[in-house]
Amino acid sequence: MNKRTRRQFFIETGCFAGALALQPLMAKAQDTSAPLDMVVCKWKGEPIVEEPTREIAEKLTKKAIESLGGMGRFIKKGDVVWIKPNMAWDRTPEQAANTNPDLLRTVIELCFNAGAKTVKIGDNTVNDATKSYVTSGIANVAKETGAELIYIDRSRFKETDIGGERVKKIPLYPEIIESDIVIDIPVAKHHASTTVTLAMKNYMGVIENRRMFHQDLPTCIKDITAYMKPKISILDAIRVLTANGPTGGDLKDVKRLNIVAVSTDIVALDAFGSEILGYEPQKIGTVMKGFEAGLGQIDYKNKLKFQEIIV
């Protein structure tokens, strides 16, 4: 464990005190403190599986982003925002193979409230986009909120130099790169080759020719993440897929956790995600690679300004 700075000590103590205090007081305490790096919001009490996620997702997400300093910290007025959820599979929200649409709805609304000009949602899907966008419930959310649903056009990928360790040149989707900010919103899932698939792996959806990356996924994912320079990532752990990922399909493998985590540090977010799926972050290839490359911290509890909130 590294030595704490005095400043960190004060903040952590403050946060601890704040967490103990009543909620309105806590909100005030945050306003005065410096912005946090990572927030984990949990739903109080036992998760009720049959309950719809809308209210929970909305409250958790709002609280998490608000605690991190609000969307205004990342989005300027007139920005073009690209939201990159997991929606690669023709699966329903209950099957937890795609990002929760209710969470996305809240994020899109927050983006618009922060002054975003356009919010685009898109993913380079595995199953056909026209199917998976609809089945995942995300097409509907886009319609409701006024976000633009982008169907990735395979002929428009542009070969780009990213100069990574393993990935030198890769077809990237120009529209994503040209956006002012990319918000990465994965769902926490099991994955047989990388053990878990989280925020870093979710960047596989902005590129083409990705199949060969499976020969060294951690390094390739690290390279792409480094190129994308994520400013904010949101982890959907409202429902998580614990086995037979990343496609899932069996509701027995889905666990209702009711957690939303937001972080400016993508590695820390993935470390947290691994923990909630029951794995040690140090044993996850992508997390370790990301940490070694200096993309972020694994020990989020001590190295970052971290807060856990029960909503």
Place this chain on the structure above:
Amino acid sequence: MKFKKPRSWTQWIRRLSQLIFFVLFLVLAWQLHFLEPGNNAEPYKIFFHLDPLIFLLTLLSTLSFITLSLLCLITVVVTLILGRVFCGWFCPFGAYHTFFSWLAQRGKKRKEYQSRTSAHRVKYFILFAMLGMSLFGGHWFGIFDPFSFFYRALSTGVFPAIHIGVEEASTAIYREDPKILGLRITKITEPIYQKLRTDIFRMTQKTFYTEGTIIFFTLILVTGLNFVRPRFWCRYICPLGSLLGIISQKPLLRLFNDENTCINCRQCSKACPAGAQPDQRGNWLPTECFVCWNCVASCKSDSISFQFQRLGKPKIKTGQLDYPRRTILTAMATGTVGMLGFRVVPQAKQGQPFPDMLIRPPGARMEREFLQRCIQCGACMRVCPTNAIQPTGIEAGWEALWTPKLVPKIGYCLYSCNMCGQVCPTQAIQPLTLAEKQKTKIGLATFDKGRCIPYSYGRECAVCEEHCPLSPKAIYLVEREVITRDGNVVKIKQPEVDPNLCIGCGICEWSCVFQDRAAIRVTCANESRNSKNQPILTFDTSYPSEVDSGSQNSPY
């Protein structure tokens, strides 16, 4: 004697009717692609249900029929009363030919193509040859049925061609980004293209069909023949037209040519697209006539009219069908012999899984019965969301030409889709519920371990495992020690297929990193429809519900 101007309002009503049915056909074919599981597909099959030829030949070859296809009796009754109005007023393919015949004749001096020639017999020959075939349990009428022909050409030729044209043109402009007077062309083309992509095509990818070129050119050929004779297809080839011709030998609505006023100018004969001899009094051919009203409109002396034959009134004489019984027998014999010719190939041996890559869509019947029903219309190819269903060439035998098969390299069978069975108008592919379809095996995946990366190159891969849609997955990973070139022992996760679980959807082959020849390939082994194609003895195996899951350790 004063002559009137050719009157035309009936013609215009006919043209309107043709246009409506043509557009309806086109829209139904176009929209078919966007059907989702759970949508009602019945309205999309209406043209096939109205086709008495499909009904008749399916009845003869399978001795069964689909309830809704009894709708074709409407066509039969209408034809008995009004003659071949179906061809002139309602048939969308007829409308298509009407347009091109008009285009071919526009601005030219009209020629008479009126007299009955032996070429008119060809369509009867085709019809009876196919009847002969279907009596012996097989048929090829999907190749010639006008709806199948047109539908197939649209779904595997014309529609993909439009999509390819639009996408390649706009991508070329997008990549070049040319400017005219400082104005970027992409500013105009891109919004139009994006609009087309998201609202009209609603497809993220272009579709391709293995036999698409040939099918596309059959349509072009048939279109071009309109320049040889007006409505060439309808006159000489169309077996549905000939069936309706046989039904309409003595229709109630008949052409009446008044000999008192007729000036023998032969304008009616020149206007006739069918060669039905409207000028030859008492020898008008109801079996050829499309009841298109062109002759009535062209008549300068108003002597031609269509009249109902009423009881007790003098008979309006008509010409006879020129197809003697002996010729009918010849045609049927030819068809039967042709059928036997189709059957001498090993593919036609019952239960023979040959070729191994012949993966039929889920719900397809046993091969023989499947071929008896399939009309090669291409509806399943149009509806398939992944472009997986492709027209078969002659590799499955000539008898199976242009029937559907899955080519996993092009597309895979989407786990959550069962639409091919829903849209099949003859139930060659049975309509399965989604739950049934997900249990129906269409093939089995096998690894080519000489190519598969974790086996032959000592690296991780497992893309196929990632894509496998089953839960638990049919592809599982086994960690094994592999010795690398420098003598190091590394642990590599190697994929294996569980033959009890694999349904042969082919997403593993589709997703394999080897794009030339996949290292995991699906063959039709294990397919549920064929009891002779079951190489794997089933063991009752139980599967751990949480394979390699860390969730027990989760603090949450």
